[in-house]
Amino acid sequence: MQRWWPVQWSELLLVLLLVAASRATSGRPPHNTTVAKPSQLRDTSFCQSDLFWRLPAKDTCPGSILPLRGTIYILYDVNISEGFNLRRDVYIRMAVFVRRLRRRKRFRNVRLVLPPWPRLYHWHSHGLAQSDLMWRNFFDLDSLRRYAPVLDYDEFVAEYRQFGMPAPPYVHVSQAFRLTHYEIMKEQGIFRDKYERITPEDSNGRRIEACNEKSISGGPLLQQRLLRYDRFHCVRFQGSAGLLERMLREAIDEDTSGIEDVDDMRVYAVLSAETVLHDNWGDEHFWMARRSMRFAKFLNQVAADFRLMALSTTDTTAGVQRPAMWELERPKRDARGGDYLCAHLRRGDFVRSRESTTPTLKAAAQQIKQLLRAFNLTTVFVASDATPYELLELKELFYRFRFVHFTPESNVQRQQLKDGGVAIVDQLICAYARYFVGTYESTFTYRIYEEREILGFSKSSTFNTFCKALGGNCARNAVWPIVWNDEDDERFY
Numbered sequence: 128m129q130r131w132w133p134v135q136w137s138e139l140l141l142v143l144l145l146v147a148a149s150r151a152t153s154g155r156p157p158h159n160t161t162v163a164k165p166s167q168l169r170d171t172s173f174c175q176s177d178l179f180w181r182l183p184a185k186d187t188c189p190g191s192i193l194p195l196r197g198t199i200y201i202l203y204d205v206n207i208s209e210g211f212n213l214r215r216d217v218y219i220r221m222a223v224f225v226r227r228l229r230r231r232k233r234f235r236n237v238r239l240v241l242p243p244w245p246r247l248y249h250w251h252s253h254g255l256a257q258s259d260l261m262w263r264n265f266f267d268l269d270s271l272r273r274y275a276p277v278l279d280y281d282e283f284v285a286e287y288r289q290f291g292m293p294a295p296p297y298v299h300v301s302q303a304f305r306l307t308h309y310e311i312m313k314e315q316g317i318f319r320d321k322y323e324r325i326t327p328e329d330s331n332g333r334r335i336e337a338c339n340e341k342s343i344s345g346g347p348l349l350q351q352r353l354l355r356y357d358r359f360h361c362v363r364f365q366g367s368a369g370l371l372e373r374m375l376r377e378a379i380d381e382d383t384s385g386i387e388d389v390d391d392m393r394v395y396a397v398l399s400a401e402t403v404l405h406d407n408w409g410d411e412h413f414w415m416a417r418r419s420m421r422f423a424k425f426l427n428q429v430a431a432d433f434r435l436m437a438l439s440t441t442d443t444t445a446g447v448q449r450p451a452m453w454e455l456e457r458p459k460r461d462a463r464g465g466d467y468l469c470a471h472l473r474r475g476d477f478v479r480s481r482e483s484t485t486p487t488l489k490a491a492a493q494q495i496k497q498l499l500r501a502f503n504l505t506t507v508f509v510a511s512d513a514t515p516y517e518l519l520e521l522k523e524l525f526y527r528f529r530f531v532h533f534t535p536e537s538n539v540q541r542q543q544l545k546d547g548g549v550a551i552v553d554q555l556i557c558a559y560a561r562y563f564v565g566t567y568e569s570t571f572t573y574r575i576y577e578e579r580e581i582l583g584f585s586k587s588s589t590f591n592t593f594c595k596a597l598g599g600n601c602a603r604n605a606v607w608p609i610v611w612n613d614e615d616d617e618r619f620y
Contacts, residue, residue, distance in 0.1 A: 191289060192289050192290065194236075195236065195286070195289070195290075195392060196236065196390050196392075197233070197235065197236050197389075197390040197391075197392070198236040198237070198238060198392045198393075199233075199234055199236065199237045199238070199375070199379075199392075199393050199394075199395070200237075200238050200240055200278075200283060200287070200392070200393070200394045200395070201221075201225065201237060201238070201239050201240065201375070201395055201396075201397065202240045202242065202283075202300065202348060202394065202395065202396040202397070203217075203221055203239075203240075203242060203346075203348075203396065203397040203398070203400040204242045204345065204346025204347065204348035204396070204397075204398050204399075204400065205217050205242070205346050205399070205400055205401050206344060206345060206346065206399055206401055207245060207343050207344055207345075207346060207347060208248060208344075209401055210247060210248065210249050210570065210571075211244075211247055211249065211547055211550060212570035212571050212573065212574045213401065213570045214244075215420065215574065216570065216573075217400050217401050217403075218241070218416075218420070219405070219413060219416045219417055219420075220368050220400070220403055220404070220405050220406075221239055221368065221400060221403075222239060222271070222274060222275040222277070222416045222419075223275075223368065223405070223406060223412050223413060223416050224368035224369065224371060224372075224403075224406065225237055225238075225239040225275050225276065225277075226274060226275045226276075226412075226416075227369075227406070227412075228372060229276070231372070233376070233379065234372075237276065238276050238277070238278055238283070239275060239276060239277045239278070240277075240278050240280060240283040241261075241262040241277055241278065241279050241280060242280065242346060242348050243259040243260060243261065243280045243348075243351070244257075244258075244259070244260040244261075244262070244264075244265075244547065245258060245259070245346075245347050246258045247546075247547075249475070249512060249546070249550075250545070250546035250547065251546065252541075252545075252546050255541070255542060255545050255546065256542075256545075257545050257546060257547075259351075260545070260547070261279045261280060261281060262277075262279050263279055263423060264423065264545070264547070264548070265422065265423055265426065265547055265548065265551060266420060266421065266422060266423055267421040267422065267423055267424060270419050270420070270421040270452075270453060271419055271420065271421075273419060273452070273453075273454065274415060274416055274419035275416070275419075280351075283298075284298060284353055287394075290392065297353060297354070297355045298351075298353055298354045298355065298394060299355055299356075299357065299394060300349075300354060300355065300356035300357065300394045300395065300396045301356075301357055301358070301378070301382050301393055301394055301395060302356075302357065302358045302359075302360060302378045302381075302382070302395055302396075303340075303349060303356045303358070303359050303360065303395070303396040303397075303398065304360050304362050304374065304378075304395070304396065304397050304398065305337060305338060305340070305345045305359070305360070305361050305362065305398045305399060306345070306362050306363075306364040306397065306398065306399040306400065306402040306403065307335075307337040307338070307361065307362070307363055307364070307399065307402065308363070308364070308365065308402060309321075309363050309365050312365060318365070319365070319366075320365060320366030320367065320369075320370050321363075321365050321366065321370075322362055322363060322364045322365065322366065322370060322373075322374055323362065323363050324360050324361065324362050325338070325361050325362070325363055326338075326361070327339070327361055335361065337361065337399075338361030340359040344399075345398030345399035346398050346399065346400075348396060348398060349396065349398070356396065362374070364402050364403065366403075366404060367403065367404045367405060367406045368403050368404070368405065368406050369406050370403075371397065371403060375395060378395055379393065409607045409610065410610055411610045411611065411612040412612075413610075414609050414610050414611070414612075415612065417577055417581070418453040418456060418581055419453050421453060422551050422555065423548075425543070426544070426548055426551050426552060426555070427555065429540070429544065429548075429552050430551075430552045430555035430556055431555075433533055433552065433556060434465065434555075434556055434559055437531055438465050438466070438467050438506065438508065438531065438556070438559075439465070439466065440464075440465030440466070440467070440559055444463075444465065445462060445463060445464050445465050445559045445582075446461065446462045446463040446464070446583075447462045447464075447559060447582040447583055447584075448462070448581075448582060448583050449582065456581060457611070458609075458611045459582075459583030460583060460584070460585055461583065461585075462579075462582050462583040462584045462585075463561065464559055464560050464561035464562070464584065464588065465559050465560060465561060466504060466506065466561065467504060467506040467507065467508050467531070467560055467561060468495065468498055468499055468502065468504050468506070468507050468508070468560055468561060468562045468563075468564070469507070469508045469509075469510065469556065469557035469560035469562070469563045469564075469575075470491070470495050470507060470508070470509050470510070470563075470564050470565075470593075471509075471510045471511065471553075471557060471563075471564070471565040471566055471569065471571055471572050471575060472486075472488075472491050472509060472510070472511040472513065472521075472566060472593070473485065473511070473512065473566035473569045473571065473572070474511060474512050474513040474514070474517060475512045477566065477569070481567070481568065483595065484567040484568070484595055484601065484602055485566065485567070485593075485595070486593050486594065486595055486596065488513075488517060488520055488521045488524065489524065490594075490595065490596045490597060491521070491593055492521060492524035492525065493597040494564070494593060494594065494597050495507055495525075495564070496525070496528065497597065498562060498564065499528060502561060502562055504561060504562075505528055505529055506528070506529040506531060507525065507528060507529070507530060507531065508531045508532070508533075508556055508557065508560060509521065509530065509531070509532050510532075510533075510553035510554070510556070510557050510571075511532075518532060533549070533552055533553055533556060534549075535549065550571070554571070554574055554575050554578060555578070557575045557578075558575055558578040558579050558582055559582070561588065562588050562591070563575060563576075563579060563584075563588065563589055563591060564591040564592065564593060565591065565592060565593070565604065566592070566593055567592050567593065567601070567602055567603070567604060568604070572592075572604065573604070576589055576590060576604070576607075577609075580608060580609040581609060586606060586608055590603075590604065590606040592604045
């Protein structure tokens with residue numbers, strides 16, 4: 128006769144004793160949280176225990192948790208002062224790193240958690256909900272996931288919840304690392320990859336601001352309502368993303384007591400991730416990650432509608448490549464573009480901080496009009512963070528030409544796009560222009576360069592920079608042409 132109970136009584140007694148002992152001897156609670164009462168624990172809290180992974184799934188936890196065995200969640204954030212487009216570049220560094228990390232047996236289930244977008248310095252509009260935005264507001268997550276295993280932050284919380292954490296579902300970060308630069312970056316003139324944990328005070332006993340765990344300068348990630356962390360480390364870090372693997376392995380070794388918890392799920396956070404350098408900037412893996420960063424479909428549609436209605440331009444007339452999947456893109460250099468020129472004119476803090484390279488409105492207008500005549504064009508589309516008054520002043524300088532600028536067509540669209548979406552639409556319009564000229568050292572300009580390289584434009588029509596004045600000698604942005612891989616490298620799966 129078949130027993131109705133799932134395990135032997137001796138096995139069940141052993142399970143209960145082990146769970147009781149584990150709870151009785153567990154370490155101190157996370158740094159900034161309180162211990163939950165037993166009544167607060169969900170029935171699935173047993174899924175957290177070391178014993179879970181060795182018991183039949185049907186007798187313990189939901190089957191959806193089994194694939195999460197040994198999962199390492201890597202959370203990261205960026206200095207609060209950094210803008211939208213630098214954050215996109217940091218994502219590429221982390222995505223390439225995580226994709227490569229999956230080759231390692233211990234990291235076969237690694238996941239990169241995308242940090243919520245805080246209200247950024249450049250997002251000036253009022254009356255818009257522009258804090259704690261998910262990445263799906265701006266990017267196509269399915270496209271990102273075909274390159275690297277990523278989760279939006281709320282998706283991560285939902286997945287983490289399956290382990291049956293105390294209510295509310297606190298996310299327990301085992302260790303958080305706040306990265307900071309070395310004061311002296313070269314040893315005897317040589318730059319070496321290295322890192323070291325440091326104390327929060329310097330040799331004179333003064334507190335190092337970068338090591339203040341309450342500061343949001345490294346990113347506001349640790350301020351998330353559902354997140355709690357245990358150990359906080361201040362780390363001097365110098366090197367590429369590959370160096371992070373050594374740092375994470377060290378942390379995992381510290382958190383592993385033996386074979387019984389080697390496959391436990393773990394969560395780590397890296398703050399000030401912009402400190403990390405590209406493993407190989409500009410190589411085929413950089414460009415694969417960049418190509419996977421397709422924008423959200425509704426943003427693409429807004430840009431396409433505007434290009435058609437205001438600039439009479441479509442994918443076909445512009446001669447660009449935009450297949451349904453980025454994996455289908457191929458080397459191309461003959462895109463024609465629409466019958467308009469695009470200029471990205473950075474204003475704001477650049478007028479003061481980069482006065483020697485940023486043109487005045489009049490100087491920029493002179494250079495644009497010279498280019499319009501050279502290419503026999505009559506329309507200029509301007510993407511700029513200029514004030515409404517500056518835009519009006521600039522438009523008056525083009526009285527013999529057509530001056531076009533994108534603004535949301537309604538308050539409803541403005542609420543939907545937000546400032547970040549408007550910037551993306553600007554970039555998608557500039558990406559389709561016959562000729563593009565941008566601002567020196569602007570990451571906004573860099574992202575347009577990249578988009579045009581993917582679409583198939585010539586380098587001469589893309590990598591162009593405003594001078595301080597017409598006809599003068601001036602600094603130019605670097606040229607980094609796209610690198611194509613012959614086929615996807617299976618080693619990185």
